[in-house]
Amino acid sequence: MGSGSASVATTTSERRLTRCGIRPTAQRVRIATLLLSAPQHLSAEQILANLRACGARISKATVYNTLNLFAEHGLIRQLSVDGSRAWFDSNVDPHYHFHDLTSGALIDVPVPEVEFSRLPAPPPGTEVAGIDLVIRLRKKL
Amino acid sequence: MGSGSASVATTTSERRLTRCGIRPTAQRVRIATLLLSAPQHLSAEQILANLRACGARISKATVYNTLNLFAEHGLIRQLSVDGSRAWFDSNVDPHYHFHDLTSGALIDVPVPEVEFSRLPAPPPGTEVAGIDLVIRLRKKL
DNA sequence: TTCCTTGCAAAACTTTTGCATTAAA
DNA sequence: TTTAATGCAAAAGTTTTGCAAGGAA
Numbered sequence: 001m002g003s004g005s006a007s008v009a010t011t012t013s014e015r016r017l018t019r020c021g022i023r024p025t026a027q028r029v030r031i032a033t034l035l036l037s038a039p040q041h042l043s044a045e046q047i048l049a050n051l052r053a054c055g056a057r058i059s060k061a062t063v064y065n066t067l068n069l070f071a072e073h074g075l076i077r078q079l080s081v082d083g084s085r086a087w088f089d090s091n092v093d094p095h096y097h098f099h100d101l102t103s104g105a106l107i108d109v110p111v112p113e114v115e116f117s118r119l120p121a122p123p124p125g126t127e128v129a130g131i132d133l134v135i136r137l138r139k140k141l
Numbered sequence: 142m143g144s145g146s147a148s149v150a151t152t153t154s155e156r157r158l159t160r161c162g163i164r165p166t167a168q169r170v171r172i173a174t175l176l177l178s179a180p181q182h183l184s185a186e187q188i189l190a191n192l193r194a195c196g197a198r199i200s201k202a203t204v205y206n207t208l209n210l211f212a213e214h215g216l217i218r219q220l221s222v223d224g225s226r227a228w229f230d231s232n233v234d235p236h237y238h239f240h241d242l243t244s245g246a247l248i249d250v251p252v253p254e255v256e257f258s259r260l261p262a263p264p265p266g267t268e269v270a271g272i273d274l275v276i277r278l279r280k281k282l
Numbered sequence: 283t284t285c286c287t288t289g290c291a292a293a294a295c296t297t298t299t300g301c302a303t304t305a306a307a
Numbered sequence: 308t309t310t311a312a313t314g315c316a317a318a319a320g321t322t323t324t325g326c327a328a329g330g331a332a
Contacts, residue, residue, distance in 0.1 A: 164311075164312080166312060168313070169312090198313095198314090200313065200314040200315065201315090202313075202314065202316095203312080203313055206313085207312095
């Protein structure tokens, strides 16, 4: 590689963090790489377990702090689908969700699959910041 | 009142519990009376505080047990609008919600105010058990 | 150096549970 | 009297926080 100057491998995740103004530390890059590798829904505990299983040295506090940081910067989206825990969605484009009550699974529903022909006007002095739609599913029959 | 037989004042809440097959104990009747007096959204902690402020003798465990019991019997509905805690909705008729991000307030949206002209087909082997719609509101301007 | 990040442990919260006591039928 | 519900305290689960140590700029 370049002569003289030390070179640092720069991954996609790393660039993405830098572009958001987030310092790409080792732990942050690992979380970003895991979460942003594909559209998915993970809990903090799942992320911690997954990273540690891969040999990463990372604490629970850092996972939570990092997820909150990412969410503040719009890199991920925090979902409240059931009361039990938060789910972090790596897909930040507008979309909705199926929630399978049997398995607990979350499935993305693209925006074009849902059309509203009527929506209530927001109360005076307010405007719509977002619409969360969760379609609960149960086993048929 | 009636000669000989002891009489018990029977309130609307009491009858409603009995009709559901729930034994109308003093604590349950107080919770039902508070919650079902009007359509509203309350947390377990709010219910506990409110009842105790009114002089009721009731424990936190009983509030949670009772709310879960009511929800199982379809007397109230448990909502997950923010990750922080559960909200209990005394309106069990189908409806949606505004969620004011500034104040945290929840406002009912009647079904006729929302119309879907397009909804995704549920995955094979599943059927729609319910649709939760939360319209998040922020301050305008 | 200086500032930011991490890890650990403890704390903060919400909700559930075990068990002795009390109340309801 | 027999069963079910309550209260209390402790436990459990998730998330946050304080602080010393470590790492980047």
